[in-house]
Amino acid sequence: MFSLTSMFLPFSFPVVTSLAVAALGYYIVFKSYFLESYRYPSKDIDVPIPKECESDWQEDNFISEPSISSKEDPRKITCYDPATGRILGYKSAASPSEVNLAAKKAYDAQRQWSKTTFAERRQVLRTICEFVIKNQTDLCKVAARDSGKTVLDAMLGEVLTTIAKLRWTIENGEQALKPSRRSTGFLMMYKLAMVLYQPRGVVGAIVSWNYPFHNSIGPVISAIFAGNGIVVKTSENVAFSSSYFLKAIRAALEAHGHSGDLVQFVTGYAETGSALVECPLISHITFIGSAPVGRKIMETASKNLTPVTLELGGKDVAIIMDDADMSQCYSVIMRSVFQNAGQNCIGIERVLVHEKLYDSFVSEMESRIENLRLGSGLEQGNGVDMGAMVMAQSFKFIQSLIKDAVDKGARLLAGGKPYNNPKYPKGHYFMPTLLADVTPDMEITRNEVFGPVMVIMKITSAADAVRVANSSPFGLGSSVFTSEPSTGRQIALALKCGMVNNNDFGVNYLCQSLPFGGVGISGYGRFAGIEGLRSMCVEKSYTEDLFRSVKTKIPPVVDYPIKDISNAIDFTSSINTFAYGSSLVERVKAVFTLAKNA
Numbered sequence: 378m379f380s381l382t383s384m385f386l387p388f389s390f391p392v393v394t395s396l397a398v399a400a401l402g403y404y405i406v407f408k409s410y411f412l413e414s415y416r417y418p419s420k421d422i423d424v425p426i427p428k429e430c431e432s433d434w435q436e437d438n439f440i441s442e443p444s445i446s447s448k449e450d451p452r453k454i455t456c457y458d459p460a461t462g463r464i465l466g467y468k469s470a471a472s473p474s475e476v477n478l479a480a481k482k483a484y485d486a487q488r489q490w491s492k493t494t495f496a497e498r499r500q501v502l503r504t505i506c507e508f509v510i511k512n513q514t515d516l517c518k519v520a521a522r523d524s525g526k527t528v529l530d531a532m533l534g535e536v537l538t539t540i541a542k543l544r545w546t547i548e549n550g551e552q553a554l555k556p557s558r559r560s561t562g563f564l565m566m567y568k569l570a571m572v573l574y575q576p577r578g579v580v581g582a583i584v585s586w587n588y589p590f591h592n593s594i595g596p597v598i599s600a601i602f603a604g605n606g607i608v609v610k611t612s613e614n615v616a617f618s619s620s621y622f623l624k625a626i627r628a629a630l631e632a633h634g635h636s637g638d639l640v641q642f643v644t645g646y647a648e649t650g651s652a653l654v655e656c657p658l659i660s661h662i663t664f665i666g667s668a669p670v671g672r673k674i675m676e677t678a679s680k681n682l683t684p685v686t687l688e689l690g691g692k693d694v695a696i697i698m699d700d701a702d703m704s705q706c707y708s709v710i711m712r713s714v715f716q717n718a719g720q721n722c723i724g725i726e727r728v729l730v731h732e733k734l735y736d737s738f739v740s741e742m743e744s745r746i747e748n749l750r751l752g753s754g755l756e757q758g759n760g761v762d763m764g765a766m767v768m769a770q771s772f773k774f775i776q777s778l779i780k781d782a783v784d785k786g787a788r789l790l791a792g793g794k795p796y797n798n799p800k801y802p803k804g805h806y807f808m809p810t811l812l813a814d815v816t817p818d819m820e821i822t823r824n825e826v827f828g829p830v831m832v833i834m835k836i837t838s839a840a841d842a843v844r845v846a847n848s849s850p851f852g853l854g855s856s857v858f859t860s861e862p863s864t865g866r867q868i869a870l871a872l873k874c875g876m877v878n879n880n881d882f883g884v885n886y887l888c889q890s891l892p893f894g895g896v897g898i899s900g901y902g903r904f905a906g907i908e909g910l911r912s913m914c915v916e917k918s919y920t921e922d923l924f925r926s927v928k929t930k931i932p933p934v935v936d937y938p939i940k941d942i943s944n945a946i947d948f949t950s951s952i953n954t955f956a957y958g959s960s961l962v963e964r965v966k967a968v969f970t971l972a973k974n975a
Contacts, residue, residue, distance in 0.1 A: 462803020691853025
């Protein structure tokens with residue numbers, strides 16, 4: 378007789394067992410998290426938003442020319458909104474002595490911070506995380522005002538990524554930094570071997586301007602959770618917002634009784650960055666920026682043999698095979714190119730489309746790009762898709778790359794020049810651009826554009842796609858779109874880059890368990906994930922005896938002064954044969970030799 382019970386009976390035991398194990402696991406995690414949250418509760422912190430970041434702020438004080446530097450005072454930084462040209466205020470570039478003082482303050486605070494438990498560090502990160510979630514719109518407004526981006530782009534690139542990093546570190550950071558037990562091998566079987574992850578002390582970070590909130594707080598999260606102090610050199614191009622972000626971090630530390638001096642922000646030009654790299658108190662440098670500046674960072678860091686992690690931008694590809702799901706591709710590619718006005722290190726700068734889909738893809742992109750609306754996300758509201766660019770100085774370079782491509786046969790189908798916003802003529806806008814029929818001999822395929830330019834190239838096969846993709850000296854991220862997983866994996870394995878997403882763009886960074894970084898002139902070293910967190914530590918090898926009664930003792934035959942060199946050599950040779958020899962007969966012989974000499 379048929380019944381539901383009889384149908385599920387053969388599966389009941391394994392299913393029930395699996396559910397029970399899962400439930401137990403969730404219970405343990407929930408209980409430990411609940412108990413820790415009870416013992417180490419987060420706290421509400423309040424950091425008022427700058428008045429200039431309110432949507433109704435309308436002070437009519439505009440820049441006369443698109444430059445942050447002052448001819449009268451080389452240390453004066455003019456802060457202004459790239460979307461409107463409105464002046465936000467002025468900052469002073471930090472001198473070398475001020476950088477050293479900041480490092481000393483972080484050093485003094487770190488000596489106490491290094492004694493904190495992981496639970497205490499998580500408590501601070503939870504407070505920061507809850508502040509970010511509760512104030513995400515305000516944080517986006519501040520980032521948007523300083524960089525010219527839209528609030529939506531800030532929500533995706535500034536807030537979402539920061540919360541992902543905070544949550545991963547809170548939930549997984551301790552496991553990554555716990556002592557790691559290692560194999561001892563045959564001879565040392567009576568030992569316990571471990572790797573200890575200890576704080577470096579004070580680390581430094583020199584970060585770029587394209588994501589002012591996330592780029593400044595990201596290194597802080599890893600550094601302080603690992604027990605370090607940190608000095609962040611924020612970009613002079615977004616000097617206005619950094620003080621607000623720093624206040625939030627320090628407020629979280631101080632709310633739990635820790636010194637806010639643990640985290641220091643300095644801003645300024647090349648002199649400020651050089652001073653940070655040269656500072657003897659700095660034990661590690663993370664640099665996010667261009668390849669030419671990265672080389673200078675390496676050269677300067679070599680004076681003190683300071684280790685560096687370099688993230689130097691990319692020329693990322695999206696490979697679209699003939700079986701790709703185009704209902705997904707169109708929207709993902711648009712976002713991957715024009716998010717943040719194209720100012721993304723992992724933005725897609727080359728779109729490689731199979732010849733069977735090429736014409737229809739170009740047509741669809743032309744239609745979509747022509748409908749994009751430019752403006753100030755804070756002041757022009759819902760009628761804006763793409764914001765301003767941070768630096769108008771880059772326009773000439775972008776236009777030169779476009780001209781070179783057109784001169785060599787590419788078709789310019791949209792944009793290609795700056796956009797004059799009738800409401801904000803001082804704003805830095807570049808029209809969303811579409812270049813088709815681009816070939817690898819064009820300069821735009823070898824240079825990072827870092828702007829709103831879609832470059833489309835035709836491919837004929839997977840092998841052709843790999844050849845074109847690997848023609849660039851950059852190797853940061855990439856995307857492959859295909860309905861066949863094996864094809865996606867095959868292409869991914871052949872690409873010379875640090876990160877690949879199959880049927881997606883940039884999501885590797887939302888998987889914060891994954892390391893972030895590239896190869897070639899995209900840099901080396903990794904941040905994010907276990908690898909990034911451990912890079913904030915000194916890896917110390919450690920051994921101890923497993924049993925008190927079993928210790929390493931020097932046999933008389935090799936004890937100083939050595940009485941018989943020949944016997945000593947015979948003895949040590951027998952140790953090698955006994956421990957690592959492949960012949961059983963020879964190993965047995967070695968045992969007798971050892972017994973005789975012992």
